[in-house]
Amino acid sequence: MVKFDILKHELVPKFTILSKEEVEILRQTYGIRKEHLPWIRKSDPICKVLGAKPGDVLKIERNSEVAGKSIAYRYVVPG
Amino acid sequence: MSVNEIAKSIKSIRFGLLSPEEIRKMSVVNIITADTYDEDGVPIDAGLMDRRLGTIEPGQKCQTCGNRVGQCPGHFGHIELARPVVHPGFAKTVYLTLRAICWNCGRILLKKEDYDKYVQLMEKYRRRWPQLRHKLAEKIMRKASKLQECPYCGREQFKIKFEKPTTYYEEHPEGNVKLAPSEIRARLERITDADAALLGLDPQMARPEWMVLTVLPVPPSSVRPSITLESGVRSEDDLTHKLVDIIRINERLKENIDAGAPQLIIEDLWELLQYHVTTYFDNETSGIPPARHRSGRPLRTLAQRLKGKEGRFRSNLSGKRVDFSARTVISPDPLISMNEVGVPIEVAKLLTIPERINKFNIEEMKKLIENGPDNHPGANYIIRPDGRRIDLRFPKDRKTIADSVEIGYIVERHIKDGDVVLFNRQPSLHRMSIMAHRVRVLPYKTFRLNLCVCPPYNADFDGDEMNLHVPQSEEARAEALVLMLVQEQILSPRYGGPIMGAIQDYISGAYMLTKKTTLLNREEASQLLISAGYDGELPPPAIKEPEEMWTGKQLVSLFFPKDFNYTLRANICQKCGQCKKEECPNDAYVVIRNGVLISGVLDKKAIGAGQPESVLHRLVKDYGTDMGRIFIDKAFKLFLSYIDSRGLTIGLDEEELPKEAKEKIRMVVEEAEQKTAKLIEIYNEGLLERLPGRTLEETLETKIMQELEEAREKAGEIASQYLKETNSALLMARTGARGSLMNLAHMVACVGQQSVRGERINRGYQNRTLPHFKPGDLGARAHGFVYSSYKDRLNPIEFFFHAMGGREGLVDTAVRTSQSGYMQRRLINALQDIRVEYDGTVRATDGSIIQFKYGEDGVDPAKSDHGKAVNVDKIIEKVVGAGVI
Secondary structure: OOOOOHHHOOOOOEEEEOOHHHHHHHHHHHOOOHHHOOEEEOOOHHHHHHOOOOOOEEEEEEEEOOOEEEEEEEEEEOO | OOHHHOOOOOOOOOOOOOOHHHHHHHOOOEOOOOOOEOOOOOEOOOOOOOHHHOOOOOOOOOOOOOOOOOOOOOOOEEEEEEEEEEOHHHHHHHHHHHHHEOOOOOOEOOOHHHHHHHHHHHHHHHHHOHHHHHHHHHHHHHHHOOOOEOOOOOOEOOEEEEEOOOEEEEEEOOEEEEOOHHHHHHHHHOOOHHHHHHOOOOOOOOOHHHHEEEEEEEOOOOOOOOEEOOOOOEEOOHHHHHHHHHHHHHHHHHHHHHOOOOHHHHHHHHHHHHHHHHHHHOOOOOOOOOOEOOOOOEOOOHHHHHOOOOOHHHHHHOOOOOOOEEEEEEEEOOOOOOOEEEEEHHHHOOOEEEEEOOOOOHHHHHHHHHHOOOOOOOEEEEEOOOOOEEEOOOOOOHHHHHHHOOOOOEEEEEOOOOOEEEEEOOOOOOHHHEEEEEEEEEOOOOEEEOHHHHHHHOOOOOOOEEEEEOOOOHHHHHHHHHHHEHHHHOEOOOOOOEOOOEOOHHHHHHHHHHOOOOEEEHHHHHHHHHHOOOOOOOOOOOEOOOOOEEEHHHHHHOOOOOOOOEEEEOOOOOOOOOOOHHHOOOOOEEEEEOOEEEEOOOOHHHHEOOOOOOHHHHHHHHHOHHHHHHHHHHHHHHHHHHHHHHOOOOOHHHHOOOHHHHHHHHHHHHHHHHHHHHHHHHHHHOOOOOOOOOOHHHHHHHHHHHHHHHHHHHHHHHHHHHOOOOOHHHHHHHHOOOOOHHHHHHHHOOOEEOEEOOEEOOOOEOOEOOOOOOOOOOOOHHHOEEOOOOOOOOOHHHHHHHHHHHHHHHHHHHHHHHHHHHHHHHHHHHHOOOEEOOOOOEEOOOOOEEEOOHHHOOOOHHHOEOOEOOOHHHHHHHHHHOOOO
16 A cells, blocks of 8 residues: 555645644633534544644634635544 | 522533442432232232332322322332343443453553553543543553463463343353353442543443443332223233333242252343343344234334434434424415415415514404404403413404403414515425425415415425424524525525526516517507516507507616616527527527616526526625515516416427428438447447447447437427427427427437447347347347337337336435435534634634635625626626616
């Protein structure tokens, strides 16, 4: 099997791991606990590539047909 | 305040297993007799109908709590099982647990380091991801089941085999050994509390051994009441029957054990006890025959009481029967407003609204009381301030009662014109399936509705019935009026376009009225406008000599707002290459300037139901729902009056084609037949070229299908060319009122290919569809091509193929509705509690985020222009177009 960089695939949006401060700002803006974000498993390919650990928050920047650019977040959970 | 009414709020709910001690503690009687009543009909002590279990007969005091029927909640009893049995609901969990533990010492089969790791992990999960704990437990159990030797006591481990529903074997080298429930229970007992937590159990609430029953709770008699038939014969509830079975076997098992019967007999009885307990919980357990009543009917045991459509949840908790509702057949009434519903007098006399008497309505209320329950604007009950109800059916002299009422009394008066009611047609698939209407009390026995509300309800009048509900409180009425009134629902929340509007005759009428050739004299024009409820002046006539004449366009224009500007291509537009706009030969270019219809005809595109960018859409969106309702109520009556006075009909001779056209069609069809023959010939010679991704046979099929489809289309085209312009069916098809050009072609030209499963008809006999054809015949005729038109009549073979295709259509709709219904149910169950919060996020009830911005762009489709936030074209037209004529 040839391994390739999934980050370079055109269908994979841009993922970044948020810093502690950024997470705090995110929590404040939405008034939530991290668990209230949608979850993503640690075993997800993108988490493996980025080395995200449970407790991290990922930021996803997507190009959207309706909104131009849309931003979503994922909370990394074990499993 | 009685005991039942103490206000409590639930902070949390915790589920667990009942321990044997707990079952005994809550039990008021140990039940040991399988009998229920003695010869005199007195409940037997320690029997299944023991009086301590609660009372079910009125007037009797409960032996336990001393309350009477309504007050006594019932009390549990218990059965001491002679031998333990597996709780069928936890059979799978028991299996998974047994696999994960040592049969000897009861420890989880994990190496020390693994064990410590998982203990820590579980503690971490408990703090941070409690929802994921069961996932970890599953993982632990899977891992533990792999070890061959216990790391604690060093004993060899055996594989456990589980046979549904409740049998377990241990796979020893010498062969399989059945595990008795007592052995299983003993093993589960050995699990330490700490280990149980790792297996996903909370040992405080659910010790693993409690999954094997030693004591069975017996539900109170009020849960399984016996009924006395008229003949005096007592009939017991299904649950009681099942409990009788359990007790009977339990007693026999006990006797046999005491008598020291052979192991084999004991095991047989034990298994029988397990069977009875299993079916007591769930009589539809797979793998075992359901327990049956003497009549052969399967018993309705615990699981059946709760499960499914007729179960406790769906039929008693989620759904309930209601008062103040009515149901009858619906029929159309184009004369009432779209906001109204016609209610039969008989129904109006039964549905009531409570109205409090005040100084403004006292005279009116007195009159209603005097009228009583049998005269229409009347009343059925009076409620005095002390809460006493006076039934107006019985007193002869209602006049005195009417005189005695004072301010503060409540009168339950009949519903009358103008009251707000909710009107509903099942299936209630979207919010427009229940709308608020204003009552219009009418004679006869059907609910009447305006035809424009047919599309949202998906109603027709072939026997449809609808339901009507009367809101009882002022709040409910206000809410219904503001949120649910029909006119507020003209625009669909799905995409912001109108879903109500003209259908069928409205469209034909509008087209004929607004056609260029329609001219009306003073009398005709006045008549039409009066019927539409127009009370202004007649506009100056379009033609003054020799007689004053008005165009239909002039009349319609009277109902537009004076600053209304609009442009559209009508449904009849032929889509010619270069649009001639206002000069369109078909008058298909609709232009409205300053509220005057300058050119174009109104048809489906302009006023039809469910048409985005239509006149209606603009009117409602730019001028409000009141404007929309008024336009629909008034202008639409104009269209109907016109079609009434002019008439629209189709007859057999109208669908007749001239000889010349028939000949042309015959030639087209014959040509197609020859072409298919040619294709078959090429195929037989093996010269046919395969299309990519298809076999040779499939290629031939597709090519033939294409050829025949083309032929039918051509035939249809020829037909529509030769039909007279005045042909009514053609008019309806072109304006979009009803039917299509294809339907018309079927009638006059050629019905065309019939299909089953998207293919030409290939079924029937071996290598042929019917014995009339040679085996292997691939021709059009032999595979369901219908050359005739409906008018020319189908020959028997064609008729048969046509029936095959038709039948498939019927079956498909029947299957599709049930499937999509279930899909919808599941979708709604999953989505019902999520909502858009004020910050634009979509969240579930616990505050967790599902979408960070609703629909990614935050646009409410209900208020959008067909999904888009703004419609630039319309804004430009509104700004620029106003001055241009």
